[in-house]
Amino acid sequence: MxxxxxxxxxxxxxxxxxxxxxxxxxxxxxxxxxxxxxxxxxxxxxxxxxxxSSHPRVYFATDDIEASVRRVHELGGRTEDVQTIPDVGRVTDCTDDQGTTFSLYEPRA
Structure with a gap:
């Protein structure tokens, strides 16, 4: 979800x-x-x-990583390039509009 x-x-x-x-x-x-x-x-x-890093990295699920990346940008956040991890899915590291880091994960189809 x-x-x-x-x-x-x-x-x-x-x-x-x-x-x-x-x-x-x-x-x-x-x-x-x-x-x-x-x-x-x-x-x-x-x-x-x-x-x-001294902080855990949290990955949030997304059904459409490209749409989520666009939305992060619309909301004032930043993202790195989306990376494909073979047999796993696609991920990207993000920063929200206040500087908190998190990641997005789209499972392999």
Whole structure:
């Protein structure tokens, strides 16, 4: 459904420490998906990843990423180029009209 949170990314300077922290806190287990990208197996849909950000990234579902990008711009926000992730879908990073970052995700058809 459009607008639902469907993915989160928890960045950490040290992904191994973050995996241990959230594993101890919530009992989460992870599966490596790529270099420093660890899918959360038994928690929210998302991943723990190495990164220099100290803020989680929230992905909102959209049925039409191109229309959502246009609407973000109409509302005074900004977007990056839409990227296709093979076998996953299309995503773009956005900033709202007050500077808050988020992402949009359109599942693969």
């Amino acid at each position: 459009s607008g639902e949170i469907n993915w989160i990314e928890l960045p950490a300077a040290d992904a191994a420490k973050a995996k241990a922290f959230y594993g101890s806190l919530f009992g989460w287990t992870t599966m490596e998906f790529g270099p420093d990208y660890h899918l959360i197996q038994n928690g929210p849909a998302g991943a723990i990843t190495s990164g220099d």
